[in-house]
Amino acid sequence: MLKEKRREQVLLRATEIFSEKGYYSTNVSDIIEKAGIARGTFYLYFQSKRQVFDSIIDTLLKEIDLRLKPIALEPGSPPPLEQLQENATRVLTYLLDNRQLTQILLQHAEGLDQECDEKLDGFYQKLADMIGSSLKHGITMGLVRQCNTRLTAYSIIGLVKEVIRQLISSDEDIADLDEVGEELLKFGLLGVLLTVPPHYRWIKGESK
Amino acid sequence: MLKEKRREQVLLRATEIFSEKGYYSTNVSDIIEKAGIARGTFYLYFQSKRQVFDSIIDTLLKEIDLRLKPIALEPGSPPPLEQLQENATRVLTYLLDNRQLTQILLQHAEGLDQECDEKLDGFYQKLADMIGSSLKHGITMGLVRQCNTRLTAYSIIGLVKEVIRQLISSDEDIADLDEVGEELLKFGLLGVLLTVPPHYRWIKGESK
Amino acid sequence: MLKEKRREQVLLRATEIFSEKGYYSTNVSDIIEKAGIARGTFYLYFQSKRQVFDSIIDTLLKEIDLRLKPIALEPGSPPPLEQLQENATRVLTYLLDNRQLTQILLQHAEGLDQECDEKLDGFYQKLADMIGSSLKHGITMGLVRQCNTRLTAYSIIGLVKEVIRQLISSDEDIADLDEVGEELLKFGLLGVLLTVPPHYRWIKGESK
């Protein structure tokens, strides 16, 4: 449909500008100018400037969601870790293929206002739940060590977010995405230590 | 001096509001109302609304910096990991004791505009360098496994940022900060695996 | 075009107010109120209050310029003095037909700020050059007595400016513009003396 196409056009242009300047520094004027439409036309397709931003965020979150398949635990399914990594790969590929969207998500959406924050919180919580479940399952299976799964899940999310932020902010094409993925995975799975110290409280004489 | 005290008062109030509503949604009117001063008085202490925000951020970054002592490597120094953890503890304690400041740093400063982003980038880069150096040193000493130190450093930063964000956004008093610290440390050091798998490519038949 | 017409409307109203109150005492509120437009509309047609003023001045100077035809010296041209007087008549008629503009030029533009002063200086300098050239030509032709042409040119300009200021400030319709013109001309050409005194230094025994 033509209407849908036009709307898409505007969203595309708006994404460019939002990703560069953020929500508040982007004017409707910027958007309509770049989109080549009239002021009034803009309001035919969107109710407000804010709706454009929300639209972009919603689409993005949905796209990420689409790439997150629940970990199948039935016998015969691929190993859970493999499934987890496939999820990660799908999402990361999408994010790196859509840098402007990712930029908006990581730099401009967070802290925008309460409404937006709640939306993101919900999303990350869902993600954390998913990761947490996998961790719990891993623990049950004896693969994963005992840990606070919620905390660990958020650690993983934060770790990935920060690295993506870095990858994106530097304009360099990611030389070797696979290497990055492997590094992250190793870090998440193995930590930084070369060998696990023989006794656990090796740092200082902690009582706990 | 009295003048300094007044300024501090305004900064305190501004911090409250900025942390709640972010930079753009906060009006000078909000600040002066909450601070109980007249409009003109505000501009007696600050050149602009933006300067208030910058002042807050700069102070915060400086306070964090003060708590980051370079890792001493001389013989007789405490173990590097212990020093690293002490740094972390000092910073985290400060951040959790000043939730509003932390909220501003993590939620509202990032993506504010190019200038602010560059400031933060510089700060995190310095932090990453510090962590990276420690990692390199650990590798040399045979404590830390081979890894991309820069990537790993940013992973650690991101991990900590996200967990703090979570701790702060939930209004609950952190039940057991020590536990959180230990969990993070374990995750960073050991990863999530219970045992290191015997052969390295245990996930799927990767070519690399 | 409609847009141009609206702009003209605003300029007209602004001219009224500027001529009465000067630049600084005129508010944008005054202008939009008198023009019957909304605040935002004003900035649709002008970038700033200052631009309105500049626009008025620029147009005025251009209109004056249009009425100043260079003195033609080719054989067959009308006598230079006649051309000069025609220039003067054209300009004066315009100025007296547009009293508010003239008021702005003579009372409010001068001393507004450096930028405006430079603009006016440039204009008057050009005018002085034109008059100066005519004087030089007159001297060559034996019509005009030896004199400092630059000084004399500015004298003429000042003389005219002041008289116009007077004509305009009194609200009375100029009874007899022709008479005024002739008086000015006579004064400029003949001075005030009835007869040239036989010897030059007739006032007091000057050494020079």
Place this chain on the structure above:
Amino acid sequence: MLKEKRREQVLLRATEIFSEKGYYSTNVSDIIEKAGIARGTFYLYFQSKRQVFDSIIDTLLKEIDLRLKPIALEPGSPPPLEQLQENATRVLTYLLDNRQLTQILLQHAEGLDQECDEKLDGFYQKLADMIGSSLKHGITMGLVRQCNTRLTAYSIIGLVKEVIRQLISSDEDIADLDEVGEELLKFGLLGVLLTVPPHYRWIKGESK
């Protein structure tokens, strides 16, 4: 008296700034800073910023007035023209010795607002009356040709104002003030023509 001295100091400094930036662009801050006094102190000596300006103008007009001696017509007095020129010399010397004051008078006072304009109008009118009387007397004595004395008086004032403006705006020290005076005088007395044309209507076939 000390109080008077302090006040004088401030007026001096204010004169500097007003002459450079004009009334509206000069802040009380500028004045007190340059005068080295506190904000409150300023208002001990002056009721308002405007009063400072008025004070300056009033003093200036009074000083000029002091230098304008009425033309004595009693037998035995010096020739009126000589008296007139002495007046002019006294005033011009003062104005050129006090360039900043003159700058304020000629560039910034005119058009400031109605009140100030009326004050100046009054002053110039008085001046014009004085010159006009002399002219009338000259006519009676057969020295001066028939003319509209009021118009001619204002012509003379305007002529002098403009030339002074020029002399002052160029920072150059006036090389030869006497020469300027003589030029002006010649222009005023003789006009620009070398010889009076034999028949009066020499420009074009005017009916008058």
Place this chain on the structure above:
DNA sequence: CATGAATGAGGGTTCATTCAT
């Protein structure tokens, strides 16, 4: 559907003046 002129609430900032010390 499309346009773009018009709107006006609201924002940040300035600055002459006051007043408690």
Place this chain on the structure above:
DNA sequence: TATGAATGAACCCTCATTCAT
């Protein structure tokens, strides 16, 4: 008398949104 912190009215300008064409 001298100070300078405090005041708040007023200013210019922006910009998301509306609406007549």
